[in-house]
Amino acid sequence: MDRNTEQAIDWLITLDSGRVSETERQAFEVWLHQSPVHAQAWALLQQRLSRSMGTASTQLRRDGSGNTALGIQALLAPIPTTARRRKVLGGGLAALVASATAGWMVHRQTPLTTLAADLRTGTAQRMNHRLPDGSEILLDARSAVDIAFNDALRLVHLREGALMAHVLAEADSVRLRPFVVQSAQGQVQALGTRFMVRQAQGRTLVHVTEHSVRLSIPKGQQHTLHEGQSAWMDADQITPIETERMDPAAWVDGIISVHDQSLGEVIEALRPYQAGIIRISPQAAQVRIFGVFSLAQPQQMLQDLVNTHPVQIRQWGSWLTVIEMSKSGS
Structure with a gap:
């Protein structure tokens, strides 16, 4: 995943957090119009989410206070066609976005490399x-x-x-x-x-x-x-390696087996079994984990982590999962 896409995802997470400030909204607009590749990356997210969210988008339209989340509104709305947006998004970008989306989906199933x-x-x-x-x-x-x-x-x-x-x-x-x-x-x-x-x-x-x-x-x-x-x-x-806290060969048996390992390292072991993108905050990545988890059920594993540790998960369909510290654990 290239740096521009990572930045676009970070903005999605910020805008849909329900706690976005006016300063952050303005910073997003500055980033969006700073470069054509930023607008391209944001448009790609719009295309990808509008195709994959389905009924899940309805559930994500409201944050905890009942307000509509800005990020989902922006992502599911048609691409704006203001004069400066037309300059950025014109000239065949729609075809490029569609091609990039298809390539991205294939890469998440089988690495193109x-x-x-x-x-x-x-x-x-x-x-x-x-x-x-x-x-x-x-x-x-x-x-x-x-x-x-x-x-x-x-x-x-x-x-x-x-x-x-x-x-x-x-x-x-x-x-x-x-x-x-x-x-x-x-x-x-x-x-x-x-x-x-x-x-x-x-x-x-x-x-x-x-x-x-x-x-x-x-x-x-x-x-x-x-x-x-x-x-x-x-x-x-x-x-x-002097002390092994995660069984490095446990995947052979279809499991992740950890004893006092960071959540960040556990998520790295899970990534090959999760088609969507997983992002984890630096604070959540430091949470210590004990347990045995099945690789055959990555979503259940994530839910088990939420149930037993001070973390929370936000999901955009099956495509993007964000792991953060829960409000009570932060």
């Missing part, structure tokens, strides 16, 4: 795949890999998301080709049978569930992880 991958999964999908040597990999939701087996190496390139590898020893003891998972930050070579690799933003998480693996990064550092151990790899170093 992974369409050329050998194997890929969409939102809330997991896939088990048997490799040419009999080994198996399980892909997490919104994940993608390329497979390159040759006479010297068994290579799985993790492009996005996460995988669990169950590696079989080759019957031909003469060949003994290494089994390697390649991420953006380095390589994970199997020295045993079962391990997980997750490609995160700017770093890679590795967790071993059976036997051991050897990590290596381009700068030359290597590190061996044994059963039950985890580590991060980034461009500069390998950092073992």
Whole structure:
């Protein structure tokens, strides 16, 4: 999601909060007319919400005091056609918005950046795949890999998301080709049978569930992880994780299992299973979480969090979910 879209969503959240000030309304108008791309991003939200809200929009038209929420009014109303808006929105922008909306919807189901991958999964999908040597990999939701087996190496390139590898020893003891998972930050070579690799933003998480693996990064550092151990790899170093508060491989069983973890980290684990966009405030992201939650029912999981923690959720249909501190918990 680009920065202009993020700003448009932030303005939507502010305007529909029921607590917007006149200063904030004026600031929104300044932002909207500051650049054509701002108006384009706002128009895209109008298009997207008008198609997806349905009856949910009726429920969101009033805030707690019974007043009509400005943000929903603005989003569901036709795009204004004042002289300066016509200048911004003219020249085929409607077609561009429609195209961007369709692309956005597709991307939330299957990342567009992974369409050329050998194997890929969409939102809330997991896939088990048997490799040419009999080994198996399980892909997490919104994940993608390329497979390159040759006479010297068994290579799985993790492009996005996460995988669990169950590696079989080759019957031909003469060949003994290494089994390697390649991420953006380095390589994970199997020295045993079962391990997980997750490609995160700017770093890679590795967790071993059976036997051991050897990590290596381009700068030359290597590190061996044994059963039950985890580590991060980034461009500069390998950092073992001393205390694991969230089971990094729990997704294999379709759950999120946490013990004293921040809500922000829990939501990051939920994102691949939620088709819509989730935004969480910095304050809510710091709330500590305990529990086991099912990935098969992300909406129920969010409701459970509201019921047991000082947070509240605002939703725009199934497309946008905002998590904030509740008024009693703020």
